[in-house]
Amino acid sequence: MLSVYALILWLALSSQVTACLLCFSTKAQRLRVCQYFLGHQSPQHGACLEALRTAFLPYTKIQVAMFQLEKLKDTFSKVIFYLEEKGMANVPYHQAIPEAAGEVQKEVVKLKAGIQEVARHYKCDSCRIMDCQLPVDCPLTAVHKAAGDTTFLKCDVKFALPAETTVKWKFAKDLNTQHLTLFKDLYFGYSTSLLIKPTLGSHQGTYTCQIAEENDILVRKYFYLNVTTKYVGREKELQKMFREILNPPPGVRPEEVEHNSFPSLQEVVSQPDYLHKKNVILLIIGLALSSMLLTLIAL
Structure with a gap:
């Protein structure tokens, strides 16, 4: 009777410490493993369960990327089957359990913990899926x-x-x-x-x-x-050219600028010498600037 109370107490305390074996197996499955080794009425079930907990304690901190979760489940599911076979073969549990833990180690090293430290992964110490704390x-x-x-x-x-x-x-x-x-x-x-x-x-x-x-x-x-677009820069250059033409140079009074303002196109053409070289050049420059401005406005 005392052994039954001890077993119940162990099950209650061990549930506070989780590991991968406990994540992927039930209490009934682990107890059945020990029954294969010791029989159904043995007072040593508690010692056997404690040996299981101790052997797989190093795997408490395991965490793997989510796409490898099924592989992790499969690894620890095979542990239960492996131990049941050893129990039926009358191999002592204190020999078979460390052997099973060694087989798990070979498989666990092949699994990846995830590329990013904060990536979505599965943690054996809490048996939970953990999402990253920062966005992907x-x-x-x-x-x-x-x-x-x-x-x-x-x-x-x-x-x-x-x-x-x-x-x-x-x-x-x-x-x-x-x-x-x-x-x-x-x-x-x-x-x-x-x-x-x-x-x-x-x-x-x-x-x-x-x-x-x-x-x-x-x-x-x-x-x-x-x-x-580079048209913006060209438009600024064109605006600067117009300002230089329209604004008086330093030292020139406004009335002088008004008195010497540029003649209109009609006035230039109506003059007898309107085809003079200087006037032709001014006319061409004016037409070119007007054309550039209209092109930029159209864009």
Whole structure:
């Protein structure tokens, strides 16, 4: 009777300390393992269960990427079957349990804890799925370029990537956004860089790169490309030229400027010597400037 109370007390206390074996097996399954070794009425069930807990305690801190959770479950499910076979073969539990823990070690080292420290993973110490504390989506980066420049976008990260990853680039034209439904596929392959040469006004918008391993998305990065056309700079140069023509030079009084103002086109043409070389040049310059201004306004 005392052994029954001791067993109940052990089960109550051991439930506070979890490990992978406890995550993927029930109390009834673990008790049945010990019954295979010791029989149903043995007073040593508590000692056997404690040996199980001690042997698999080193695996308490295991955490794996979510896509490998099924492999982890399968590994510890096989442990129960392995121990039941050893019990039926009359192998002592204090010999079989450490052997089973050693077999688990061979499989666990093949599993990955996840590429990012904060990635979504499964933790054996709590038997829970833990989501990353930071978003997988990185903040948007603004990139400013002039039309005709070369734009180079790099999807680099501050952690080591696995050997086999895929990269998907997407584009949201003229938008500054991180809503994935607004993007269209641009490229799918293995390149983490995107080269735009030359950069045009039609390239303005948000670019996103997505790095993934199998079905696990490791990171998304966003770049907003703001393209400035060179016509803006030309328009400013033209405005400066007009100001220099219209504004009086230093030391000249306003009435002198008004008195010596440029004649109109009709006045120039009506003069007898209107085809003089100087007047022709002024006429051509005036027409050229007017044409440039009208072209810029039309753009």
